[in-house]
Structures are given as structure tokens and as C-alpha cells.
Amino acid sequence: MSLALTGIGVTSGIALGKVHRLTPGELSLPEYYLNADAVEGETERLRRAASRGQRFLTSVSERIGESGNETARELLQAHRLILRDPMLIEASCERIEQDRINAEWALAQQSEQLQDAFRRLDDDYLAQRREDLEQVVQLIQRELADQPAAVLGSQIPHRLEDTVLVAVELSPADLTILSQRRVAGLITEHGGPWSHVAILARSLEIPMVVGVHHAIELLEEGESVVLDGHYGAVLVNPDDSLERHYAEKQAASQRHRVELRQYLSRPCRTIDKQKFEILGNAELPIEFERCVDAGVSGIGLMRTEYLFLDEQMPDEQAQFRAYRKAVQILDGRPVTIRTLDAGGDKLPSALALTRGPNPALGLRGLRLSLSVTDLFCQQLRAILRASTEGPVRILLPMLTSVDEVAQARQLIAQCRESLRNEGLNLDPDLPIGGMIETPAAALNAEEMAAELDFLSIGTNDLIQYVLAIDRQDELVSHLYDPTQPGVIELLERITAAGRRHERPVTVCGELAGDERAARLLLGLGLRQFSMPPARVAAVKKSLIEADSRACRDIVTRFRADAAWRRSHRLLEELAEHGGKS
């Protein structure tokens, strides 16, 4: 019998496949940051696991012996070569040292990067080598799991191309593993559309529906499902015609993605010749690499929170290495590094004491940094040191008043001075910008623009604060609406302030990566958009085919006409009449 479940769609994709219910414990490829003194032991642990893997392969090939078939021997030989490939183990050890992450995590990241390189080559033979690589990585992960601390969920099928996974909830780490195993789609009982997992699923382009109540109870192992990420629907046991309909839809969207890719190399100009700029949002090295591949002109938002999520705070050197790595990958394009934006929904355990009764309104972002100046200066010094390797800009999060800007500027000046005394040649004009994401900062945009070198609009928090909606709260997340007049007025205000003071204004929140909302931002006069790499092609197409004057007219009409405002059709109108398509 057919059954339809509904939840919240977080990606626009469609998945068809068989249900696999994830039981807790299946997915636990551990990911953690290391203390400085644990780094050496960890690289050693990885090397030992690799040599155990090597011995295993040798023993298998000895067992095959001379009589064994040629194909098996070649396969084993290929695996042995991969296993001792410096691009695998040595490069993973470098990741352990540089990013201070555990072996499983470093190996998974390195493997993902290599697989990505293979995928780009689009060659059948090499696609097969990618599978060999996956198998070798599995082998090493299993060897690593012999350690009591580490358990790799080997019960999960190795390949999940035709599988839709159902879980109570998933962590970003889980999602990374599942994405490596090419999962078709994901269903979770918990989670909202703007949770970290949802954001990650969007950036990895995995069809996902969250907030499907009782999914685990209602879906049976092996059942066929169609997952429609756009409508947030899960259709169980679809009949033939429905399944055909969705298979066609899926094929069409696949073609669309291929089509979109051609926009990556086109110049950033609207049909009425307005130039715009596409920047990337990234935190891990692989994301920086993806940004470069997508042709961004720089990084508009480098988040640094991931460095701090450990028990132990990262020291200056560890931070410096992470920032320098980003600067190196960007190879001359500017990298905007946001200082620690902790508090709210993410707080390092070492700073747990700073958690007040209402984290969203508490000691967070720059406020937190200004209250622990030792920690803040450590980060500033690391950023300033990285700036000697390429263009870097500092971005201060969660501003509410210009006093905070003055305090931060003073600390930056102090750090610069101390580094100069240590003999470092620093750019005295390193741009310092601020995130406009509280209503207070937006209303005071004029003064903010005067005090800062550039502004960056964090739409996620701004909208959340303006509408008084917690986007993680399933009960109100449907009220999250960027076209609310109050939101649009503030966006307009910030843009106008930037223009008057000749300060660049970037949008780096989710809105910038949404092809429909991008036209709204264009209509408001914004020209710099920063987004995850997976969103670049779609947004670029939308903007290249937009007429900025038409978009401006539509937005102006919307702001002036109360009756039209109530029709909630602004984004549709912009899509239809804001340009060519």
C-alpha cells in the first residue's frame, strides 16, 4: 500500500531507493581534535594501521600464490600501491599535524579529496580506481578501529547509491561518511531546515527531508521510497507511474546540474552589464579547494568555530596553520576570516562557563571575544601572521554597537604592534569588516559603515533576530521569511549605508546562496554574494540572466504597495520578470 509522509525538505533533490534504517552505533567514525602532545602518537597510529593493512594484503596475495588468477593479483597489486601512496597516508599524516585532527577523520578527508579529483576526470577506468581507493581506505579504517576508542560502523553497506537512510538524527560527521558512500537520500525524525546538518546536506547536494515524525516506526527495512526534497515528501511503495514520474524528474535535474556547470566559467555580469562578484563560504581545506574549483574570486566567509569545538583550545600556532592553509589554497584571492563566532547554538566546551540563560541573546560572537581578550588576541595574532602569506581580511561577528568595533580595532592594533616588534612585516591597511546581523547594527549601519572597511550581512541571524524566530525550532521555522518587509527595509538600509560610505557590502548568509533570493539582493543593490561552493553555479546563472533594473523595480514596487506585499509573491515575481528567465 502506498503511504505518504511529510517533513521539511532541505534540498531540492529527488532520491529513489530502498529504505535502510540506521541504528545508533552503526555510524561512528570518530572525529575529534587532538591536544598538541597527541599529534605524534596519532600519526604513528595511522602509519601502524597502514602497515598492518599492507601485511594483510601481502598475506592475501601469498595465499593466492602463483596459481591464482591474473585479475586478482593485479587488483591486489593496485591496492598495495594505493596503500603506500604518499598522497594517502603521508598526506593524511600532514592533515593530522596541520589540522590537529584524529587519524580516522584525516584519512576520510584526504580520501574524499582524492576521490573528488578522480571524479572530475570523468574516465571509466579511473572511476574504477576510485573504488579501489575507497576499499583501501575502508581497510585502513578497520585497522584503526582495533583501537578501543574507535569503532567504524562496518554494518553499513559500503555502497549506498540505491539506499535512502532513515535515522532519528544525524551529525555533520555522519553526513560526511554517508556522502562518501554515495547515499541516495536521507530522512531524519529531528532537525530543522537551517540546522547544521541541513546546511551541510545542501552543500553536498544530498536529497534530504528532516522532521519526519515517527519515520523509523513507519518505514520498513527494504521498502521502496521516493524522497522529494523540494516538497519535503516521502512516498512509500510508490506505484509504477509515480516511480516513473520521479525517475524522469530526477534525470531532468541531473541534466540541469550538468547544464548549470557551464556557467562557472562565464563572466559575472547581469544582462544589463552590471558586474557582480561571487565569493565562497568555507571552513575545511576541502571546501576551500571546492571554492577555487567553482571559480570564486575570494572567500567571503571563513568560519573558524570548528577549530574551537574541542575541550582544549587551539593555540596560536594551530590556528595560524589553518588560516595559512586557506590563504595558500586561495592562491592570491582574498580570504575573509571571521573571528570566533561562538555562543548561540555553538559553544566550545572550554567556554561553557560563559553560557547564560538565553544563549541567542547572551555572551556570543564578538562580545564573547572581547570578554576573553587573551583568547581573542591569540586568534588575531594567528590571522595577522597568515596575512603575510596572502591577502586576508578580518571579519568581526555579531556587532551591536560601534564601541565594540573600536575595542576590537584597538586589540588588533596591539597585536599588530607586538608582531611588528617580533620582526614581522605586516600590512598596515589590512581591511577590518563587521557582520551586520543584529537589528541594532542594521539600524546603525550608517555609523558602522563609517567605522569599518567593509560590511558583511549575515542574513541567517539577522532574519532570526528581526522576526524573533529560532530557525532550529520546528514549531516556528516555517515563519522564517526573508521577504518580510522588516527584513527588506533593513537590507536596504545596510546597502545604502555601504554605498554612501563607499564600503563594499557582501551578503554571506544562506540567502546569498539561494538563486531566487539572490535576485532580491540584486534588486536591493547588492553586488557581492558569498556562498558554499555547491551553490555557485545556480546563483551565478540566476544573476547572469537577471536584469538588475527590472529586479530593482520589482523590489521598489513591493516596498511601496501594501496590497502586493501581502501576496507573498516577491520571489516568484523576481524569478519570472527579473530577467531572462
Place this chain on the structure above:
Amino acid sequence: MTRVPLKLINRLGLHARAASKLVQAASAYRSQLWLEHKGRRVNAKSIMGVLLLAAPCGSDLTLEASGPDETEAANAIARLVAERFGEDE
């Protein structure tokens, strides 16, 4: 440092067995060995690096060797390439 130009004349280029043979030959030397093709530079002891060059028949590559046995290493690899990796014509 020793640099030698290489031209791939075997039918399949740096595919499958050829890449594997090249890496195995390179790994026998202590010197650092690099292969360059169309601006891409990879460690010649890395099977994945060599495969990712995706160099077909007719490609021009440069081998760079530096270390205690760089001349021997460069010669051995140049010979392997010139001998079509032992493939039939």
C-alpha cells in the same frame, strides 16, 4: 637535479599497468621523483598522482629527479617509457 623529457609512445598512455610499473620502478630509488604534464606536477612514486595525470599516448612529460641516485632513477624511467612499458605495439 636531473630533468629529462619523456614522450609516451605506448598505445594506452599512462594507464593501468603502465602507471603501476612506473610507480614501482620509481619506488625502487631513494631520490625524489616528479612527473610533470600540462602544468600538473605529481610525485612519481604515487600511483594516484600518476593516474590523475591521465596522460594519453603521445603526451610530452618531464621527469625531475633529485637525490643520491637521481641519474640512475631518471635513466631507468626513461628506458621504461621508451620501451613502451613492455606493452605490445
